[in-house]
Amino acid sequence: MRSLQSEIEQRGTRILRWVDQHPDSLFSKAGFYQRLMALSMRDEQFKLQLFRFVDVLPSLHRSGEIVEHLEEYFADVRDGFAPFVHAGIRLARIAPWVSGRVLRWNVSGMAHQFIAGKNPDDVVKTLRKRRAQRIGFTVDLLGEAVVSETEADEYAGRCLDLLETLARETQGWTDPLGRNSELFPVVNVSLKISALYSQINPADPADAIAHLAPKLLPILRQARERGTFINFDMESYAHKNVTLELFKRIFTDRDFKDWPHVGIVIQAYLRDSEIDLRDLIEWGRARGTRFAVRLVKGAYWDHETIEASQNAWNCPVYSQKPESDANFEALTRLLLENESIVTAAFGSHNVRSIAHAQAFADELGVDRSRFEFQLLYGMGGPIKRALVEMGYRVREYCPVGELLPGMSYFVRRLLENTSNEGFLRAKFAENLSEDELLRDPRELLRTSRNGVLPRSNNLTINAMKEPHPSHNRSLDTPPGDTYENAPLTNFAQPENQEKMRKALSEMRTRLGKEYPLVINGEKIFTGKTIASINPSSPEDVVGAVAEAGIEEAERAVKAARDAFEKWRWTPFEQRAQLLERAAAIMDRRRFELSALEVFEVGKPWVEADGDIREAIDFCLFYAQQMRLIRRPRLTQHVPGEESYYHYWPRGVAFVIAPWNFPLAILCGMTTAALVTGNTVIMKPAEQSAVCGAMLMEILEEAGVPPGVLNYLPGKGSVMGAHLVDRKDVDLIAFTGSREVGLRIWQSAGITRPGQRELKRVVCEMGGKNAVIIDADADVDEAIVDCTYSAFGYQGQKCSALSRLILLEENHDRVMERLLKAAASVRVGNPEEPGITVGPVIDEAAYNRILDYIQIGKSEATLAYQREDVPAKGFFIPPTIFSDVKPNMRIAREEIFGPVVSVLKVRDLDEAIAVANGTDYALTAGFFSRSPANIERAKAQIEAGNVYINRSCTGAVVGRHPFGGFKMSGGGTKAGGADYLLQFLVPRVVTENITRHGFAPEQTPEYRDEFLWAK
């Protein structure tokens, strides 16, 4: 008996020979597309520009715009094919309408190579052709990016139409093989669940299922009635568990339990995939009815890799291509071994993967009519034909829809076809030998373990494999690269959802406790308390914190002053390690702290977790930054003299923090002061004093000495104002409102009798942040990001979007979708996972925001206001005003709530002028796909943090050093390389080292003697 490998080779060779005898290009159409693909494979930069151009093209309406974009994307091309491209651009300039049309025609021709029809009627023509070739079909309706429930409902309606049309048009069609046809209905439809509910949140599968099930039921009923097969496609990892759970839940339901014509996708590139498949098989056996699995490698590899890297998550996908291939084969075996309950479909264009499935099925004696191969429309034509010739069942995946909603599908196909790692490119573009194409992936992995696997050409993966730059730091190393961020919690993982639920219920039992202030290590109850309440349920007291008055403030200043002399000379390393221990404690208590934030400040889960992550990052980043700047460093090599630059701490720091990032901002300012050798009086906001008490507890556990850190909650207007004026306070680190910030700035400028230092004020204030949506922007993305930036955490981030600036040209189009999106975001008690908009912080904020809404109603047009917000708690309905003019109060004043003003402008000039025409300069956003406009926005928008094509909130320590100018702040960026310098006094010591004309030849780079304690 021949070995499995030789069986695979024999079958693989047969397919490849057949393919060679029926030559077809990599892509089924020649000409323009093929030439572009060939160029793309030669030059990564060209490929990038081309795909970006293709992405924007369908949203350009005028020929002039198309030509402008063409020029912007390709004018800098400097390669062998530059003359070709430049000639095209010149031609386009001469006759823009002709060129615009020709380009659009060509690109839509390219896309239609992968899109089988514009609508259900249109696709039937293709299906008929395939029928003649004995190829079956599954139809997929394009349109995965739904941003509102209206759009999701429209998609569901289109699915019903599709089912109807297909059933009608295919009457009398029979199974191409005529054997085991009961397993394979002729009509087969693939669904993407993300298109049926716009608010799927990985943290809340139950909510997603509750919304998806009722939308799916009519579709499934109709499909069953018409004898149609329904397949659930699999999308990104974030949606995986919801999709699996939904599938199992629905098809265990009484109505569908005995329906065999349902299937789901398993992605072999996922490390979890074997567990998921085994679980499905077990579920299927318990259900007692056949079902199907389409096994694929997976279409979102780049997305998963980038997302995991950005969030510091364990990457859910394999990093080496042969690992995915080997896993595909392992799962193929598992599927075929369980053929008695599961019908397998192998979705691959890789001849090795296909041949392996064939050979293994034969080995097990599974008849070739009991499983099928599925390939995508427009790809691998000769492979499909070879499989049909060999007597296998072949089904083609046929996407249907317009170009715009189909763009993300089209770009995925372009990436796949030009991927350095892909089989199609290897076979058709690079003509690898049969031996190489049919090699056992496990063999490749074995060689890789010996270190010989050819280096991946994939840019993302290579960047990840490089040693971390901190190991090899030079002046060119980006400062943030010296630091690896703490991970966010991935709430797509059920164990993390469970931990959070448990933490919330435990925290509930601890509510109402009393917390002391801490001065010089002593825990003090003053007899007066500040009650911190739950904004979702104001009668619930989260905790009562002892309130400090003037007397306690005086004691705290003395304690901090006394502790300073010792602390300032404590070795930097010890101080840095203190921060690292604090970070470790926060990490240990992560879910508990997040739960506290949910109760105390109404943060949704993800936001609370983001705040704890930021606090951890501040500790670790500042510890590391301190190590970088800690040693006295030679200023210049000059014979006979040496000068060393170094830093001293300033003295006593008074830290005044807001409630909206109750741990992160308080922790950031406090740890920056501590690690630089200052002693600290830490005043949390009254609304988040329990979070402050937790931070004190954490830093004490980490070992902060008595007096070095003093915890002093109290009234800002009394105790806070007293300390701001106090001569013994050397530095004030403040984050909060403009009103209070300016008062502090002014007051700190007055020198009091006996004051030894000019007070340094690190002052971060508010914003009136604008986002501009350009005419060619990706509206799907812009709407999602703007809705989140405006309404995420109830608009109570200083970075939140408050002014949305729309060009006349796209105003109505964007508004229509924005209002629907606002109507769809989840508003509710943030104890529930997946909430976007919770309550605002307290009654005062509630009333103030409602006042602004009244002002808005009198100044502008109320375009949308949500009605279904909870009655209990401080819930403000998400609100959008249109016809807002720049001089109106709602366009000028910070509202700090879920209220957005939309301003309509003529063009980009006016948009930038309006964006900049405010007192503030904190964050801003710009959505565009015009390289020239993006450059302009980067250069001209006045804001401390300018975000292009992404949300304007969510700064990450080290990556997006955060802070503004104008009336937004008078400090340097938090989480940036120079933040710590504000807490330090620079000092230079110069020594003449010449004696009678003689001087040492070498001067050391660093000298540590200035750091010695007195």
Ligand SMILES: Cc1cc2nc3c(=O)[nH]c(=O)nc-3n(C[C@H](O)[C@H](O)[C@H](O)COP(=O)(O)OP(=O)(O)OC[C@H]3O[C@@H](n4cnc5c(N)ncnc54)[C@H](O)[C@@H]3O)c2cc1C
């Ligand atoms: C009919 C059909 C339906 C499909 N449905 C879905 C679906 O619902 N959901 C979905 O996600 N995908 C789906 N796909 C799969 C996807 O779209 C790709 O077509 C498929 O992954 C390509 O694999 P291949 O075996 O044809 O090619 P190959 O060239 O052998 O494999 C390419 C694949 O390998 C993986 N890969 C690439 N680089 C690496 C690396 N460095 N490390 C690890 N793995 C790597 C990626 O998954 C990549 O797509 C479907 C495919 C078909 C044919």
